[in-house]
Amino acid sequence: MVLIALLTLLGCRDSVRIYEIPNGYEGWVLVTYDSRCVTSTTSKNGTEISVKNNGTACATEKPAPKSFYRRFYYVNANGQRVRELRATGWGRGGEIWNESSTVDGGEYRFFVGREDVFKRSYESATMQK
DSSP: OHHHHHHHHHHHGGGEEEEEEETTOOEEEEEEEOTTOOSEEEETTEEEEEOOTTSEEEESSOOOTTOOEEEEEEEOTTSOEEEEEOOOOTTSOOOEEEEEEOTTSSEEEEEESOHHHHHHHHHHHHHTO
């Protein structure tokens, strides 16, 4: 039983995606998966993906569909984690919204910010169409 739990934990490490977002950033984030990327690293905690100040990031390998656990953090200029950001339901204080990916899995997109900021952004984008 202990061996099964240990093997499960070791195998799950690779399925964790950690998104490090510049402290205070609000807006859309677009992650592109490309084998030539240099902004993602693999650590004992999983794959860490650094988001740039313009909301873009690049990771070397695509996650398997629906098989990865995501964590989001604000990081300061030194790369230290300031606080974790949560994806929650409406009215629960979440700061990660509208996660989606392309059919081929080549891109992953989400919004960072308070619920009211997300709603205004979404309404603005919808009205422009």
